[in-house]
Amino acid sequence: MxxxxxxxxxxxxxxxxxxxxxxxxxxxxxxxxxxxxxxxxxxxxxxxxxxxxxxxxxxxxxxxxxxxxxxxxxxxxxxxxxxxxxxxxxxxxxxxxxxxxxxxxxxxxxxxxxxxxxxxxxxxxxxxxxxxxxxxxFRNEGSGPDPERQRGPHAHQAVFGPDRVLHVTDLGTDEMRRFLPGMVPHPEGPVRLAPGSGPRHFVHHQEHWYVTGELDGTVRVYDEDWREVGGTAASESGEHNLPSHIAVSADGRHLYVGNRGPDTVTVFAPDGPRLERVAEVPSGGHWPxxxxxxxxxxxxxxxxxxxxxxxxxxxxxxxxxxxxxxxxxxxxxxxxxxxxxxxxxxxx
CATH class of the missing domain: 2.130.10.10 (YVTN repeat-like/Quinoprotein amine dehydrogenase)
Structure with a gap:
């Protein structure tokens, strides 16, 4: 080739x-x-x-x-x-x-x-x-409390984080799976996240992890040891907002979350475990x-x-x-x- x-x-x-x-x-x-x-x-x-x-x-x-x-x-x-x-x-x-x-x-x-x-x-x-x-x-087993969406594992996003450790959300088992450099499974196993949250996409910023919950409509905040330290609703629209992607601006001042139910993008100001909602605006189309x-x-x-x-x-x-x-x-x-x-x- x-x-x-x-x-x-x-x-x-x-x-x-x-x-x-x-x-x-x-x-x-x-x-x-x-x-x-x-x-x-x-x-x-x-x-x-x-x-x-x-x-x-x-x-x-x-x-x-x-x-x-x-x-x-x-x-x-x-x-x-x-x-x-x-x-x-x-x-x-x-x-x-x-x-x-x-x-x-x-x-x-x-x-x-x-x-x-x-x-x-x-x-x-x-x-x-x-x-x-x-x-x-690397296969996985398990399930979650949602009988329709969590009957089995569903790997959703893969991200190489600090120190080149691979992190993978599993929406079906409410876990964060981890692999050390060289694709070695983490000796402590996966991290258990909030039951029923359905972790989808996530981002690392200033010693914290921000994770969208597709099933419970949240953005949850975890510290470097994956202890939950904060969180809030991804949208002010209420239930079934189905958050999708999450990203941080290059200057680190804003955190953006897509909401497929109400067709909006929410903007937060991240400050460690705190998330201040700054705005929520229409995305301009359907199902961002x-x-x-x-x-x-x-x-x-x-x-x-x-x-x-x-x-x-x-x-x-x-x-x-x-x-x-x-x-x-x-x-x-x-x-x-x-x-x-x-x-x-x-x-x-």
Whole structure:
């Protein structure tokens, strides 16, 4: 396999992943998007794939990795090229319905969260960023108090945290699973989180973990030892807000949470265990599944209204004047970190 050339990424600022007709969606696969300085969005390339519901990029090479969220599960590797992403390889995800993928900072491991059966898969990467023939597989057992959503394990998000320790939420068992560098299961086992919370996405910030509870509609705060020290409702709308993604601004002043029930984004000011609610604004579409934050904008994947919206940020707060671009069943927004091939201003 030839190594992709550096310095020749696709001419686009965002990469949108989503569901395709064979995975109960209407999207084309991957969509590369140009975002102009005013916030306007325009598609510039597409790449076919089967349900690429989450996408990450290699920290150094012009490569993209996408999970293929289907019953048999897959992981695809794409080269970023001026004409659009080109698929280089595809491997099994090691489980069913993979929904998240992460790459460690040293680009040695690619971790996959398989929602369907809870399996965590880890592929070793070679110097060219390609996947080893077979992954390490880590299965889980257990259930939670919700009889419909927690009959078994459901790995949901994988994040390499401090000291390169991999953390994986399990929505089905109310756990945080941990793996030491080299993909060694943590000797103390998984951390038990609030029963029935259904942990979904999470972020580490200033010695605290902030975790969205998909089933109980909360944002819970944990310290470095995973003791719960705070928390609040993710939305003021009440029950069934179904929080999705969570992220911290680059300056650390704001914490953003997507709420799929009321179609809003809540903004908090994080202060250790305290979360001060600053604002809750409409996301601009229906079912904000995921979003990406830049210093000036929030880009939101509105899964059920088939669009990506762009919300201006003024002093970190979303403002009116939403711009939208149509794309079928989007579920992930990746802001590319490398400059474009055309020499434009790059990611915004």
């Amino acid at each position: 030839s190594r992709p050339q550096t310095g020749t990424p696709t001419s686009g600022d965002l990469v949108i992943g989503g569901y395709t007709p064979d995975t109960d969606g209407s999207g084309p696969g991957l969509t590369v998007v140009r975002a102009d300085p005013s916030g306007g969005l325009a598609p510039v390339a597409e790449a076919p794939a089967s349900g690429p519901s989450f996408v990450v990029e290699h920290p150094e090479l012009p490569l993209l990795y996408a999970v293929l969220e289907r019953p048999d599960g897959g992981v695809a590797v794409f080269a970023e090229e001026p004409g659009g992403p080109r698929r280089l390889a595809e491997r099994p995800s090691g489980g069913s319905f993979p929904c998240h993928v992460a790459i460690d900072p040293d680009a040695e491991w690619l971790a996959v969260a398989n929602y369907g059966d809870g399996t965590v898969a880890a592929y070793r990467l070679d110097d060219d960023g390609m996947l080893a023939p077979d992954p390490l597989l 599944r995921h979003f990406a934050v830049t210093p000036d904008r929030l880009y939101v994947a509105e899964q059920r209204s088939d669009e990506v919206t762009a919300l201006d940020l003024v002093d970190g707060l979303p403002r009116a004047g939403v711009r939208a671009m149509g794309v079928g069943s989007p579920s992930c927004v990746l802001v590319r970190s490398r400059a474009t091939a055309t020499g434009d201003e790059g990611p915004v």
